[in-house]
Amino acid sequence: MSENLKLRLRFYSVCNKSTATIKKEFEDLKATVEPDYKIKMHDNHIWFTIDVLKREKYSPHLHIEMEEMEDGNTAINGLYGPDPVLWTFFMFLHFIIAGIFIIFSIIAYSKWKLNQKIFLDVTIMTAMVIFWFALYFFARYNRKRGIPQMEKLDELMKKVITT
Template sequence: MQPEKEIKLRLRFYKTSPKSIDAIMASCEKLKPDVSPDFHIKTLDNHIWLSIGARRREKHSPNLHLELDKMEDGNTAINGLFGPDPVLWTLFMFLHFVVAGIFIIFFTIAYSKWTLNQNFGLDLVIMLLMIGLWIALYFIARMLRRKGIPQMHELEDLLDKILD
């Protein structure tokens, strides 16, 4: 996988494995103590979460969520999703909602002033600032993802250890 060339902020991938779901889960449980200080492995039902250990975690450290599905031919389909730290993701979503809310409020005020033939220049400036802030949030997220790419590769290598 080449995350450097992807446009999406949350990268997805799909793999198949000849191992059964139970064998993959057993492999995870067996590998947990060996990688414990550097990585954190959490399992529940047909889901596996891989993340960077607490002593190596940064604000840009990615997480990898794996969903395992049994295929008709006996293989296992693995749906992977890289994502940022949940706290960071929540902060970014909160900021996006605040920016959108402010934009909608000032759009409504500007429209009201326009219909009343009043000056609405300041409202347009604030709306443009919100658009600029939204674009800045996107590029900040891209920058943080780029910093996390080496750790994405580490998580992918850990997945390969689990599947081998």
């Protein structure tokens, strides 16, 4: 797998097969990899995930969208991403941290204008910034841990797309 994929989790490629052929080949692949991987299809969308028994909190999933081109080829847009439940949880934490930061910045400003002590408020705001950075680095660390599984999902996809 190229270094490019590790940095850019979106990709675009063109396959010289029709969408119907690709769907059929993914159906065949689904039967062979079923215990270890889950492949779900709906219309021109395909989702690859690691089986629940082998999934970790950092396990990625792959979403592919196929689009029929005028020349009979298929445009493929792909996205590697975190588990949707984990992503939602991270977004929830980001909004909570941002909300606490904004509330305490308003309180600190009000106390500052009233010439009151703002040490506790500024401390809480600083803690929120530190938590925000900690979430960022934790997410980067988990993405790095998920690269081997991302490579396996990439190999599965390429069995159909490149042949």
